[in-house]
Amino acid sequence: MYYDVIIAGFGGQGVLLIGDLLSLTAMEEGYHVSFLPSYGVEMRGGTANCTVVISSEEIGSPVVSSPHAVIVMNLPSLKKFEPMIKPGGLLILNTSLIPEKEVKRSDVERIPIPLNALAEKLGNTRLANMIALGALLEKTKVVSFRSVEASIKEALAQKYHHLIPANLEAIKKGAEFLRNSK
Amino acid sequence: MKKVFERPKSLKDTPSHFCPGCHSGLIHRLVAEAIDYFKIQERTIGVASVGCSVFLYNYLDVDVIEAPHGRAPAVCTGIKRVRKQNIVFTIQGDGDLAAIGTSEIIHTANRGENITVIFINNAVYGMTGGQMAPTTLLGQRTTTSPYGRDVQQEGYPVRMVELLSGLEGSAFIARAAVNKPANLMKAKKLIRRAFEMQINNMGFSMVEVLSACPTNWGLKPLEANRRVEEEMIPCFPLGVFKEKIQGSEDSRG
Amino acid sequence: MLKKVFIKGNEAIARAAVDAGCRYYFGYPITPQSDIPEYLSKVLPKLGGEFIQAESEIASINMLMGASAAGARSMTSSSGPGISLKQEGLSYMAGSELPGVVVNVARCGPGLGGIAPSQAEYFQATKGGGHGDYRLIVLAPESGQEMYDLTFKAFDLADKYRNPAMILADGMLGQMKEPVLLQPPRKMDLPDKDWVLSGAKGRPQNIIKSLYLGDKELERHTWQLWEKYQRMKKEDVMFEAREIKDARLIIAAFGSCARIAKSTLRQARAEGLKVGLIRPITLFPFPEEIFRQASIDTKMFLTIEMNTGQMVEDVRLSVSPGTVVYFYGRPPGAGSLPSPDEILREIKKVYEPSSE
Incomplete structure (x- = not known):
């Protein structure tokens, strides 16, 4: 098994958090993982991204030039990462902030989700990232929901532990959205 | 017969490399006397700086490390943080402390590091041959201020004692001279007091000692002593500028 | 535990x-x-x-x-x-x-x-x-x-x-x-x-x-x-050597570059290219001996670095006579991490099929 994904968005949209959670969960499932975040000046500019590699074998490069999947939470991220997706790969995009007509590639599988709108329905726009993660998990089954449930405590800082149920609910919501849109 | 003069125990019996009329030897002796007075020779660690003061280990019979130019206060900090029971001191010259090492001395004082600094100010770079120092007097000729120190060109002599007294971390800051017996006796007391501050965990202590450098000043020893009296002391007034009282609110002892 | x-x-x-x-x-x-x-x-x-x-x-x-x-x-x-x-x-x-x-x-x-x-x-x-x-x-x-x-x-x-x-x-x-x-x-x-x-x-x-x-x-x-x-x-020399025994070309790289090159190595082998890797772990002391030994049989080396050529000098000093040491470098900066594909392309530029 080998899977890699780039997750990108504005700073504050929680893209690093879901990358971290995904990696940690994969580690707990026994995989080799690497989680490479953007840092420093790059973060101050307001965009953040991370590359997650999950593999049953030792990971060589943690840097990925043509990922299996890309999750983009905002328009600049779409522009930057859409061209890199492996042909036949997956593009999850946040249609609350990205007009779908901006998507250029026809050789990738497109999953448009109004992440912010769905999160608002759940009562907290900050859950948009978890909804995206839910969709990725539903689509790829790269790790199980049960494993995420087990590892989320470690990925979230203590002071956010009271939000764990809401986060898990959002992940379920993302999965459900994908099932219903089929 | 009564013995009236004796070499301090922590001062080594060795020929001095200091020039005739230089005050450094006297100042080293005062430090040795303070170490003997408090019986701390076996737990004292010295940090040698760069310049005429580099041979500290040849004169004082204590553990010594050589620091890079200007960095002695930082090296002292590292030692003292590891060995809080030891007494840590350095002897720095004016180029070392007041030019290349200004950052280290200011922040060490500001942190209130519990160390003792003896600052020998002779208004020139001694070891390198008498170049202008940050403490060179206005109008004073040196090998790099051949026309005399000019305010427009080189600015004013730096008064480190006044500067460091303004920092809250400083516990004891004083200036002394050893150009005549009365001053020498005061210097002895002040240096002793500086070590006492450290022993009592009061924080950063420093004594600046005005020193003659007849060789680089181009003066005879007695003339040099006169210059300390007539030119240096007016520019660098003697006395205690800062002294925290033990048990007071701002003391750590 | x-x-x-x-x-x-x-x-x-x-x-x-x-x-x-x-x-x-x-x-x-x-x-x-x-x-x-x-x-x-x-x-x-x-x-x-x-x-x-x-x-x-x-x-x-x-x-x-x-x-x-x-x-x-x-x-x-x-x-x-x-x-x-x-x-x-x-x-x-x-x-x-x-x-x-x-x-x-x-x-x-x-x-x-x-x-x-x-x-x-x-x-x-x-x-x-x-x-x-x-x-x-x-x-x-x-x-x-x-x-x-x-x-x-x-x-x-x-x-x-x-x-x-x-x-x-x-x-x-x-x-x-x-x-x-x-x-x-x-x-x-x-x-x-x-x-x-x-x-x-x-x-x-x-x-x-x-x-x-x-x-x-x-x-x-x-x-x-x-x-x-x-x-x-x-x-106290430390290094890692991978698949160098039958290699026609050996990549020399350290740290992040070596890590990236490991993906290249897998790709190259999958394509039938006999490529190996030597990764110095101690840069000083430099693992001179493994380079000398490996270059008795393998005459082609490719040093990959995120600079314009530094470790390559030590590789050249260490290899046996008659060894060719190529270099591919990317001076560091945003967006200049080499990718595994890119390194593979460099390998193919110099890798000639064996005459055997």
Whole structure:
């Protein structure tokens, strides 16, 4: 098994958090993982991204030039990462902030989700990232929901532990959205 | 017969490399006397700086490390943080402390590091041959201020004692001279007091000692002593500028 | 019990330092290594140690010098411009034969450069860096696990040789999170530190210095340092060699580049290209011998670096006569990490099918 994904968005949209959670969960499932975040000046500019590699074998490069999947939470991220997706790969995009007509590639599988709108329905726009993660998990089954449930405590800082149920609910919501849109 | 003069125990019996009329030897002796007075020779660690003061280990019979130019206060900090029971001191010259090492001395004082600094100010770079120092007097000729120190060109002599007294971390800051017996006796007391501050965990202590450098000043020893009296002391007034009282609110002892 | 944690490379270094018995840290904030002081500022005071955020990189290396002279395991860390400022202190420490660990989570230069990962400090790290004829022990990790293991090792080697040791990592290795097995290796059998400054009680004074003015005194001292470096070459060289036995071409790379090249290696083998990899782990002492041996049969080498050609000089000095050493480099900066595909293309440019 080998899977890699780039997750990108504005700073504050929680893209690093879901990358971290995904990696940690994969580690707990026994995989080799690497989680490479953007840092420093790059973060101050307001965009953040991370590359997650999950593999049953030792990971060589943690840097990925043509990922299996890309999750983009905002328009600049779409522009930057859409061209890199492996042909036949997956593009999850946040249609609350990205007009779908901006998507250029026809050789990738497109999953448009109004992440912010769905999160608002759940009562907290900050859950948009978890909804995206839910969709990725539903689509790829790269790790199980049960494993995420087990590892989320470690990925979230203590002071956010009271939000764990809401986060898990959002992940379920993302999965459900994908099932219903089929 | 009564013995009236004796070499301090922590001062080594060795020929001095200091020039005739230089005050450094006297100042080293005062430090040795303070170490003997408090019986701390076996737990004292010295940090040698760069310049005429580099041979500290040849004169004082204590553990010594050589620091890079200007960095002695930082090296002292590292030692003292590891060995809080030891007494840590350095002897720095004016180029070392007041030019290349200004950052280290200011922040060490500001942190209130519990160390003792003896600052020998002779208004020139001694070891390198008498170049202008940050403490060179206005109008004073040196090998790099051949026309005399000019305010427009080189600015004013730096008064480190006044500067460091303004920092809250400083516990004891004083200036002394050893150009005549009365001053020498005061210097002895002040240096002793500086070590006492450290022993009592009061924080950063420093004594600046005005020193003659007849060789680089181009003066005879007695003339040099006169210059300390007539030119240096007016520019660098003697006395205690800062002294925290033990048990007071701002003391750590 | 071994514990597996998912942490940044920088945190792996900080934890290794603590596990190796380091209780004193002196540093100054600079991207991309600030996680190290942040972690240690939380942990060290609780362990009876000391954390000082110094006024400068210069002060921090000199505090390290003092703590080390006082006999304590201690560390500083920085990056690019900060490591340049520490060169004075490193020269004094090497000259005074003081241990101590310095971490360089490298970023780009010259000048302010940038914060992307870099390997452009290979020369600075391995050829001395400051004034005088000396060397640092230089360890180059390629993963979170090695950030941990090699930092631990660096303390042992520094103490063994009474010489500063450097971890030469980079921004990618520092910021990347990976699973790390916390497995404090057993401490080496190290000589007593009878040279430390502790107060001359019941013994003659200890003197730690680097000034030698006597006739031929400094020459003697420098040869003694040299002998120490020769001993490192005999006893403490570390490298990783992969699939070099039948290789027609061997990639030489360290740290992040080696890590990326491992993906290339897999791709190349899958395509039937006989490619191997030698990854120096100690950059000083450099693994000269494996390069000499491997180049008896393999005559084509390709050195990959994030710079315009530094380690390649040591590879060329080490290989047997008649070996061709190619170089592919990307000077560091945002967006200039080489990709596995890119390295494969470079291999194909020089790789000719065997005539057999």
